[in-house]
Amino acid sequence: MAAPPGRADNVRVSGTDSTGAGSTAPEILLASPGWASQGGTHLWRPLRGQGPIPSDLPATAPASRAGQWTLIERDGEDLRLTTDRPRSHHLLFTRLDGRWIVSDDPRFLHERLPAGTWHRDRGAAEAFLHLGFTPGTSTLISGVHATPAASTTLLRADGAWKSRTWEEYRFAPSPISDGEEYAEAFTGAMDAAVSRLLDAVGERQLVVPLSGGLDSRLLAAWLTRLGAGRIATFTYGKADARETAISRQVAGALGLPWFSVGLDPAEIAGAWAGRDGARFRASTWGATSLPHPQDWYALERMRREGLVDGDAVFLPGHTIVGNMHDESLLSASPTRARVLSVIASHHAILQGRPRVHRRLEELRAAVLGAARELGVGAELAPRDAQRLIEWFNLRERQAKYINNSMKGYEAFGYDWALPMLDRELWDVWLRGSEGLTATRQWYAGFTTRVYAEATGRETALFAPAPARLPALPKRAILAGLRATRGDRALSRYRSVRTMLDHPMAFEAFSEPIPRLEQVSRMVLGASTLGLWTRLFLDGRWGPGLVPAD
Structure with a gap:
């Protein structure tokens, strides 16, 4: 894997506001190539070639800014850090020798902080073990904080700081309850967000990770609807993965180029334990989040084999829809x-x-x-x-697990965008009634209709195939069902089988844990992600990024 832009061994540092020894001015260390700087203002955007910082940016309210962005501004002797709604590019900050140090890469802070001060935050690590991310403004490093989503963090020259959200997340007082009216509003929002994206990327290739579900299907159909020029779609998985077949059907119905990256667990496990896996982990965890290995091997193959353009823009279907639970x-x-x-x-x-x-x-x-x-x-x-x-x-x-996965594209030098988390989609979602937004039912119907209009047909949604139980374990389990609350045991059995032999080969990343131990932990309720958080904290995925206790 070639060293991507922004890595510590191919570093680009911009916007260092230091004025020499003894200065209390903040020190700003920025690694990503997405930054534009002008005076004391630094603006990050994930798409290259968007030009300098707009002259009217300081006067624009955060809620009205489109696209994905992160902003650093000098405010007299203070520093103001503002993140967008998805937390597209969070910042880390800490206090050292009477001044603030701000960076978008924990490796810079590790190099900058004195020896003996890089310690694990035990409370944040305990939460991380069970969540996969650190909550609030905490990080896995003691004394280092992170900017949260949709917030402005003010770092005062005297050492005090505070973070406040600028997003109210408030439903409209008179929400839309008619499904057709809401479909019209949702259509307008999709048109606005996707059209602006197409204007920004020009003739560059657009790459859609196409699953068998709703979100990527809707986005691919919308790109087709608006006449996007150069689109590639892909999926990845084992040779017999059902999701691969459905993804191929969707792309074919839309008339879009499609390819699949086959995954072999043994190959993945070996590569993950090597230098490329270590580089990926170091550049994507951000001190707050479990690295997102799901896409890693497919991206590595794409880059190595030239399956997509070097300046391609990836468009995952992450969306504002579907964040409700316990309806x-x-x-x-x-x-x-x-x-x-x-x-x-x-x-x-x-x-x-x-x-x-x-x-x-x-x-x-x-x-x-x-x-x-x-x-x-x-x-x-x-x-x-x-x-x-x-x-x-x-x-x-x-913000911290799903959207942070965008760092995976950046690690390979690709750009990306999240049109279905853009301003218009966020706003229209808050205009829908409880009946239209509390579940995904309306959204599923809307997506099915859009897809049918674009293709003239419908196709199945991906769902994990039911596990087929061997005869002897099946008889034993059925016997237990008669005497106990065995439905839960059966469900757990199926879940464990899927995790141990996943269509996307996710079991490859759990390999440092012996198979029998994996089974025992899963039977007791641990998930695949639970195995990964433990491996990451213990440094068993490779050289430890998180300091030991």
Whole structure:
């Protein structure tokens, strides 16, 4: 794998506001090639060739800024760090010798901080083990903080700092409840966001990771609808993966070029343990998030074999839709305490410990912080419960695990964009009624209709194939079902089989853990991601990035 832009061994440092020894001016160390700088202002965008910083940017409210961006501004002797809604490119900050150090790469901070000061944050690490990310502004490094989603963080010259959200995440007081009217509004939002993207990328190749689900299908259909010129679609997986077949069908129906990257678990495991895997992990964890290995080997093959253009723009279907869970809460007026407990327990699941959320102080503080940001009271109306659940999901898991996966494209030198998380889609989502947005039912119908209009036909959605049980284990399990609550055991059995032999070969990244130990942990409730968080924290994925306790 070629050293990508922004790596420590091919470094680009811009915007260093240091004025020499003894200075208290902030030191800004930026690695990504996406930065543009002008005076004391630094603007990051994921698409190359977008020109200098717009002259009217300081006067533009964050909520009205389109696309993905991160902004650093001098405010007298203070420093203001503003992130977009998806937290596209978070910043790290710490205090050293009376001044602030800000960077977009933890390797810079590690090099800059004195020996003996790079310590693990134990509370954040415990939360990370169960979540896959560090909640709030915490990181895995003690004394180092991270900018959150849709927020402005003010670093004062005297050492004080505060972070406040600029996004209210508030549903419209008179929401749209008619499905056809909402479809018209959603269509307008998609047209605006995707058209602006097409204007920005020009003739560059657009690459859509095409799964068998709704989101990438809708985005691919919309690109076709608007006449995008150069589109490639792909999927990856084992030779017999059902998702691969559905992805091929979708691309064929839309008349789009498609290719598949076959995955062999043994090859992946060997590569992941080598130098390329270590480089990828170092450039994508950001001190807050589990590296996202799911796409890594496919991207490595694409780059090595020239399967896409060197300046291609990747367009994953990450979306504002579908961040609600526990919809049954909306049938009553739950207390705030009940909703907060449901949120915490929903996210702290990776190790299969149902009550562990009660002792994760970092998670508790982040959930309470989200409630304060939205100003919800002790008794919640159904829409307030929906707001709180979706907002926490968006600002935490979506931002720090799903959206942070964009660093994988950057690690290989590719650009990317998230049109289905852009301003217009965010705004139209908040205009929909509870009946249209609390589940994915309306969205599924909308996507099916758009796809059918674009292709003249429908095709199946991807769903994991049911596991076929060998005869003897099947008889034993069925016998247990008669005497116990065996439905859960059967479900767990199927889940463990899938995790141990995943269509996307995810088991390759769990290989440092012996197979029998994997099985025992999974039977007790751990997920694949739970195995990965433990491996990452223990340094068993390679040279440790997180300091030892």
